[in-house]
Amino acid sequence: MAEVLDAALADGRSRVPVFGEGIDDITGVAYVKDLIRASRTGRESSRVARYARRTYFVPETKRISELLSEMRVRKAHMAVVIDEYGGTAGLVTLEDLIEELIGEIVDEFDHEEAMxxxxxxxxxxxxxxxxxxxxxxxxxxxxxxxxxxxxxxxxxxxxxxxxxxxxxxxxxxxxxxxxxxxxxxxxxxxxxxxxx
Known part of the structure; x- marks a missing residue:
């Protein structure tokens, strides 16, 4: 867990996908705040999968406007995008969708390049x-x-x-x-x- 937590914090991630046999076997999403809480209570040797929450899967053909609406209703901040064969095509976050519609959002983890x-x-x-x-x-x-x-x-x-x-x-x-x-x-x- 410590390795996953260190990597997530270094990259400014708030959620990380949890997978079983491989990239096409995503079993859930672990919230970094849950991993921090576990490490502070002496459970850092636990497997990350123990803290995984259910994930939301969407086909890669889903329209952005529909996905944004669904994610808002589900209160989901991340979805796993699957291809037509059921394999993992990628991950999409609420921030990704908003940036696609209105442009780049700069937060404390983004490094703004000089104009x-x-x-x-x-x-x-x-x-x-x-x-x-x-x-x-x-x-x-x-x-x-x-x-x-x-x-x-x-x-x-x-x-x-x-x-x-x-x-x-x-x-x-x-x-x-x-x-x-x-x-x-x-x-x-x-x-x-x-x-x-």
């Missing part, structure tokens, strides 16, 4: 949510305006799809490279001035 980082050689790394006005001011060139407000939105427009990690496109005299792509969200954009 702009100047890289050796003159390149810039900016958060994808940086406004087009701010980016234009940084690079000293008016970038195009359209149905997007951010540099990440411009990348979506130029590519016509969600970029994969490291994918790039050009806009005028600049190459835009997607970095830190998670799911359908670009975290950072590297801006490189093309040599003439």
């Amino acid at each position: 702009v980082e100047r890289l050796p050689g003159g390149d810039l790394r900016v958060q994808a949510r940086m406004s087009m006005d701010e980016v234009s001011e940084l690079v000293g060139v008016d970038l195009p305006e359209g149905d997007w407000d951010t540099i990440g939105g411009l990348m979506f427009h130029l590519l016509g799809h969600v970029p994969f990690e490291g994918e790039s496109t050009t806009q005028g005299e600049f190459r835009l490279r997607a970095e830190q792509v998670k799911g359908r969200r670009i975290g950072m954009v590297r801006i490189e001035k093309l040599t003439q």
Whole structure:
């Protein structure tokens, strides 16, 4: 239990999945607060499974709006997502769902990256949510305006799809490279001035 508790606390987790034979055999979810309580009362040698609570399983095809509503009714903060074969596809938290709908939520365990980082050689790394006005001011060139407000939105427009990690496109005299792509969200954009 001590090892699980240490790892959960180091990662800022409040819940951890408990599984039996393997990743596709999730038997419950242990709350870190229960594990802390057990360790303080001298039961740190107990198995984590002893403190597992029932878990909530959802198919990976479930719509976010439906899942959010169901989790609210069930007072569930975490669900196990299963694929069509009954295997574990992943975990989803209430925070994940809210962030998917309204954007990133920064808490005490998140490390907010700088909005702009100047890289050796003159390149810039900016958060994808940086406004087009701010980016234009940084690079000293008016970038195009359209149905997007951010540099990440411009990348979506130029590519016509969600970029994969490291994918790039050009806009005028600049190459835009997607970095830190998670799911359908670009975290950072590297801006490189093309040599003439």
